[in-house]
Amino acid sequence: xxxxxxxxxxxxxxxxxxxxxxxxxxxxxxxxxxxxxxxxxxxxxxxxxxxxxxxxxxxxxxxxxxxxxxxxxxxxxxxxxxxxxxxxxxxxxxxxxxxxxxxxxxxxxxxxxxxxxxxxxxxxxxxxxxxxxxxxxxxxxxxxxxxxxxxxxxxxxxxxxxxxxxxxxxxxxxxxxxxxxxxxxxxxxxxxxxxxxxxxxxxxxxxxxxxxxxxxxxxxxxxxxxxxxxxxxxxxxxxxxxxxxxxxxxxxxxxxxxxxxxxxxxxxxxxxxxxxxxxxxxxxxxxxxxxxxxxxxxxxxxxxxxxxxxxxxxxxxxxxxxxxxxxxxxxxxxxxxxxxxxxxxxxxx
Amino acid sequence: xxxxxxxxxxxxxxxxxxxxxxxxxxxxxxxxxxxxxxxxxxxxxxxxxxxxxxxxxxxxxxxxxxxxxxxxxxxxxxxxxxxxxxxxxxxxxxxxxxxxxxxxxxxxxxxxxxxxxxxxxxxxxxxxxxxxxxxxxxxxxxxxxxxxxxxxxxxxxxxxxxxxxxxxxxxxxxxxxxxxxxxxxxxxxxxx
Numbered sequence: 001x002x003x004x005x006x007x008x009x010x011x012x013x014x015x016x017x018x019x020x021x022x023x024x025x026x027x028x029x030x031x032x033x034x035x036x037x038x039x040x041x042x043x044x045x046x047x048x049x050x051x052x053x054x055x056x057x058x059x060x061x062x063x064x065x066x067x068x069x070x071x072x073x074x075x076x077x078x079x080x081x082x083x084x085x086x087x088x089x090x091x092x093x094x095x096x097x098x099x100x101x102x103x104x105x106x107x108x109x110x111x112x113x114x115x116x117x118x119x120x121x122x123x124x125x126x127x128x129x130x131x132x133x134x135x136x137x138x139x140x141x142x143x144x145x146x147x148x149x150x151x152x153x154x155x156x157x158x159x160x161x162x163x164x165x166x167x168x169x170x171x172x173x174x175x176x177x178x179x180x181x182x183x184x185x186x187x188x189x190x191x192x193x194x195x196x197x198x199x200x201x202x203x204x205x206x207x208x209x210x211x212x213x214x215x216x217x218x219x220x221x222x223x224x225x226x227x228x229x230x231x232x233x234x235x236x237x238x239x240x241x242x243x244x245x246x247x248x249x250x251x252x253x254x255x256x257x258x259x260x261x262x263x264x265x266x267x268x269x270x271x272x273x274x275x276x277x278x279x280x281x282x283x284x285x286x287x288x289x290x291x292x293x294x295x296x297x298x299x300x301x302x303x304x305x306x307x308x309x310x311x312x313x314x315x316x317x318x319x320x321x322x323x324x325x326x327x328x329x330x331x332x333x334x335x336x337x338x339x340x341x342x343x344x345x346x347x348x349x
Numbered sequence: 350x351x352x353x354x355x356x357x358x359x360x361x362x363x364x365x366x367x368x369x370x371x372x373x374x375x376x377x378x379x380x381x382x383x384x385x386x387x388x389x390x391x392x393x394x395x396x397x398x399x400x401x402x403x404x405x406x407x408x409x410x411x412x413x414x415x416x417x418x419x420x421x422x423x424x425x426x427x428x429x430x431x432x433x434x435x436x437x438x439x440x441x442x443x444x445x446x447x448x449x450x451x452x453x454x455x456x457x458x459x460x461x462x463x464x465x466x467x468x469x470x471x472x473x474x475x476x477x478x479x480x481x482x483x484x485x486x487x488x489x490x491x492x493x494x495x496x497x498x499x500x501x502x503x504x505x506x507x508x509x510x511x512x513x514x515x516x517x518x519x520x521x522x523x524x525x526x527x528x529x530x531x532x533x534x535x536x537x538x539x540x541x
Contacts, residue, residue, distance in 0.1 A: 129498060161500070191461065195365075199452065200460035203467065206440075208494040208501060216459035236497045247496045263495045267505065270522035271442075271463045271487065275451040311521055 118347045119294040120242075122177035127244075127251045130159045130259050136166070139321050144298045147173015149290060151300055153319040155259065159248045163261045165317045167302055169288055170257040181243040181258040182296075182348070183234040183288040184334050186226040188218045189268045191277030200224060201272055205265070208246065209235040210341055214268075220281060223303070231337040234260075234286070241342045242291070260286070261317065264306040273311040282306040287334060289327065294347055299327035351415060353377025360390040360456060361405075362449060367456045388449055389414070397421045398466050399480025400445045400454050421478050425533040428473045428488070431540060434502055436473045439538065442466070442487035445480065446525060463487075481530075485523040488536050507539035 136155035141148060148171070155166040171179045189201040198219035204211045212232035217224035224230075236246025243249065249258045262284035272280040283305045290298035301322030306315050329349045330338060339346045357373045361381045368386060373379045383405065389412045390402045399421075403412050428439055442464030445454060455461040464487060468475075486509060492501040509524040510516050512533050517524045526534070 202457050202460040203463040260496050274521035275461050
């Protein structure tokens, strides 16, 4: 049974670098000129370091100069990106050793002011991004270390924007400065067709902290099972893995609270309807860990689900809390993804 | 007789379900169990995009799929952004609409693709060769970070305009249009 094509004289269009097409969406990472400028403001930055890192990527001196001058973004494949992260980490560690009596400094821009090679530095500043207008429902409270973890759902709040179904994880204790939230997300978009069959969508999600694959295997009533490729460290920073680094949170002298309400991923939901679904379920799953100084002390799971019964529906999300309790380490699958994304934080096991 | 195509993905399907998948060998041939098969669907991703379905006779006779060069045309497009948004990247998503449903066209072993073909475009223009027929186009620049203190600029399609000035209506967020010959479309993006 042959599949044949008339002879082609021209090169394949999607291999031509001049045609504006790049690698599959999941394979490219963009470092914007703003991020480059921010990185170059670091006390660790220097012209020689920029040249060394640029050369390791195969860039010409002119291209490096364009990046340093803020005239160009940098687009990398995932492999190049991981290599760059590794090189930066090594560079920081070697310079930190020289400069700080053996301590190695890791990039940590958001919550901790300084992070050394084996621990996360305490956060002594306060922050109040979210104003709660409704405190929501407390679904769990538990003593952890010398403080207390509280889980709440359906909080209404303003933070520049506003949201009506925020969930919040809080730690309150005298040692709160040493505690940080580390959250991992995986997502499912499941189309349910007229015959009742479930069709999980596959493909990648782009976030401010990296890309990850949608989790397959779910149905209307059961969750898919994530692998390493399906998890993502939920951070707005490419150098600081903690949720507080760029997502909404409040920190006082004796507490740290993170707030979240995932989007419904509406464009993906619409694509599922276009593929024949009569109902689409969009689920975001969270595994969130409380990190004290350098180790995991607590884990809480929460799922937020949007159930679209039609393409024009605008469903409210429903939060369901899963397991919660003391923990001593990240699960192997999550740890593998985390350490690949943030090798400088490999001390968090 | 044309050039045999190696590595073309071939799906053996009913009208709504994929029964088995295989790829063509160096001679452009494939073999698959025929029981219950109503259609053979070839999915082409290079050097052109397209999907071709052939009905399978009751006698399970060999199925031959040939693509004439005249069936391959160039789709060109230009992205227009809001004036205060510099072009960074846009995800372009194309799906052919053929006689078998999307559940076949978009099939993967573990689910359905969002679109038949997805590429991150890093210039405001693109060209791609496609088979003539009806296509759905989706495009956007979406960074999932709704709770970021500094939210990223996300973009979606405001309007798609064909060469003749026609502007197809959106359907489930996508835009379907007929490609009969070489065509250039303008994709106007807006902040979302």
